[in-house]
Amino acid sequence: MADFDLVVIGAGPGGYVAAIRAAQLGQKVAIVEKESQLGGTCLRVGCIPSKALLEASHYYEQAGTEFQTMGINVSKVQLNLPAMMQHKSKVVTTLAGGIDGLMKKNKVERFLGHARFVGNGKIAVAGAKGPQEIGYQQALIATGSVPATLPGLELDGVNVGSSTEALSYDDVPKNLVVIGAGYIGLEMGTVWRRLGAQVTVLEYLDRILPGMDSEIAGEALRIFNKQGLEFRLGTKVIGTKVNRKTIDVQIEGADPVRCDKVLVAVGRKPNTQNLGLEQIGVETDKRGFIAVNEHYETRCKGVFAIGDVIGGAMLAHKAEEEGIACVEQLYTGYGHVNYNAIPGVVYTEPEIGTVGKSEDQLKEAGIPYKKGLFPFAANGRARAGGHTDGKVKILAHAETDRVLGVHIIGAHAGDLIAEAVAAIEFGASSEDIARCCHAHPTLAETVKEAALAVDGRAIHM
Numbered sequence: 078m079a080d081f082d083l084v085v086i087g088a089g090p091g092g093y094v095a096a097i098r099a100a101q102l103g104q105k106v107a108i109v110e111k112e113s114q115l116g117g118t119c120l121r122v123g124c125i126p127s128k129a130l131l132e133a134s135h136y137y138e139q140a141g142t143e144f145q146t147m148g149i150n151v152s153k154v155q156l157n158l159p160a161m162m163q164h165k166s167k168v169v170t171t172l173a174g175g176i177d178g179l180m181k182k183n184k185v186e187r188f189l190g191h192a193r194f195v196g197n198g199k200i201a202v203a204g205a206k207g208p209q210e211i212g213y214q215q216a217l218i219a220t221g222s223v224p225a226t227l228p229g230l231e232l233d234g235v236n237v238g239s240s241t242e243a244l245s246y247d248d249v250p251k252n253l254v255v256i257g258a259g260y261i262g263l264e265m266g267t268v269w270r271r272l273g274a275q276v277t278v279l280e281y282l283d284r285i286l287p288g289m290d291s292e293i294a295g296e297a298l299r300i301f302n303k304q305g306l307e308f309r310l311g312t313k314v315i316g317t318k319v320n321r322k323t324i325d326v327q328i329e330g331a332d333p334v335r336c337d338k339v340l341v342a343v344g345r346k347p348n349t350q351n352l353g354l355e356q357i358g359v360e361t362d363k364r365g366f367i368a369v370n371e372h373y374e375t376r377c378k379g380v381f382a383i384g385d386v387i388g389g390a391m392l393a394h395k396a397e398e399e400g401i402a403c404v405e406q407l408y409t410g411y412g413h414v415n416y417n418a419i420p421g422v423v424y425t426e427p428e429i430g431t432v433g434k435s436e437d438q439l440k441e442a443g444i445p446y447k448k449g450l451f452p453f454a455a456n457g458r459a460r461a462g463g464h465t466d467g468k469v470k471i472l473a474h475a476e477t478d479r480v481l482g483v484h485i486i487g488a489h490a491g492d493l494i495a496e497a498v499a500a501i502e503f504g505a506s507s508e509d510i511a512r513c514c515h516a517h518p519t520l521a522e523t524v525k526e527a528a529l530a531v532d533g534r535a536i537h538m
């Protein structure tokens with residue numbers, strides 16, 4: 078008999094959530110994680126620490142600027158970077174401890190070390206306690222992803238680094254070059270700009286946030302420019318030259334850009350290194366992703382994979398949904414992920430929240446649609462809080478009125494998008510949203526007004 082019904086490899090949001098759900102369903106579960114802190118990239122060096130710095134740097138910037146316009150005079154706003162970093166670390170440590178508690182509560186046995194398949198039904202764990210071998214009935218690979226880099230560009234972790242380093246700089250760089258205007262580049266670029274760095278974002282494409290609705294991305298570019306982020310679009314980085322105190326970022330067909338720190342944010346790649354996949358006949362594609370069927374099962378029977386390691390949107394909540402669906406399918410016979418209802422959020426100020434189809438996708442697919450727009454500037458609560466940048470855009474089918482996509486740039490867009498996710502999940506029409514009573518005065522009224530605008534009857538416009 079195997080030691081465990083299910084062994085989960087990787088304790089990120091995909092893995093640990095799947096472990097808990099499997100335990101809830103009565104399975105004997107183990108989780109193997111090589112880091113001493115549970116929570117994966119998201120909790121240790123991703124979503125959570127970046128949000129701690131985004132929140133703190135936002136207050137710092139507001140104290141020095143917006144407070145005065147609201148009649149609050151603050152003298153001598155000063156940055157205490159070590160204390161800000163301590164706040165970040167405390168948030169991470171507390172939450173990681175919380176996951177430890179959840180594992181205990183759900184009787185998920187924890188193994189600390191690097192897991193490797195050594196044969197069908199067997200995983201070897203190399204950890205501080207020495208090698209261990211555990212037997213499984215089923216295994217779930219949830220090993221996530223690692224930062225990608227560019228040819229000719231080596232991440233040295235000091236001068237040229239990934240988001241991991243950018244979450245822990247000892248000092249505020251004078252000139253920070255960010256390569257890539259995606260999620261990480263914009264969030265971490267915003268943090269360091271607020272804390273005093275001159276930030277230049279170099280982006281290969283002629284737009285920012287590829288894949289996102291282009292009208293919303295265009296609005297974001299305008300706002301971030303106004304805030305002081307400098308963008309150079311259509312710029313191909315071909316290498317870096319590290320000097321004694323500076324770094325030259327080399328660009329195709331133009332002079333290099335000199336700076337004192339480089340953040341490489343050009344995407345992430347699946348983490349399948351040294352997992353022993355060849356031992357169980359699991360192959361990766363040429364980009365390193367593990368192929369799975371609709372039940373998240375790999376080519377090896379009984380071995381499943383979810384999250385960043387199988388491709389698609391590299392988002393914590395997408396991995397969670399897949400983890401839950403995978404174990405529910407396994408142990409209850411049903412489970413499902415609606416990939417059209419997975420939101421994406423960029424936690425800049427204003428935030429960007431998006432779900433469903435973009436206008437570009439609808440045009441490309443030739444789907445007839447109606448569009449409702451509503452600006453934050455026309456919302457009372459947004460005015461009261463000084464959050465007048467941004468808008469809500471709702472795209473609904475021209476004939477059925479079914480909501481196809483919602484794209485929000487504006488204060489708290491990351492929370493506002495939840496209503497749109499529910500609407501898409503339940504197959505709502507824009508009229509359904511418009512007929513729901515939204516409390517006044519709230520930012521959520523912008524969503525109702527945009528839904529009314531789909532039918533040309535917004536009240537406050």
Ligand code: NAI
Nearest residue numbers: 257258259260261262279280281314342343344345391422
């Ligand atoms: P990304 O895929 O979002 O953006 C990478 C950017 O780099 C793209 O705009 C791309 O065009 C650009 N690029 C590629 N090669 C380049 C070159 N040679 N020169 C200049 N620019 C180049 O990747 P990012 O920002 O690194 O994030 C990685 C993953 O982490 C993403 O999948 C993202 O979804 C996820 N993430 C999600 C967050 C959230 O949900 N708020 C926050 C941070 C990361």
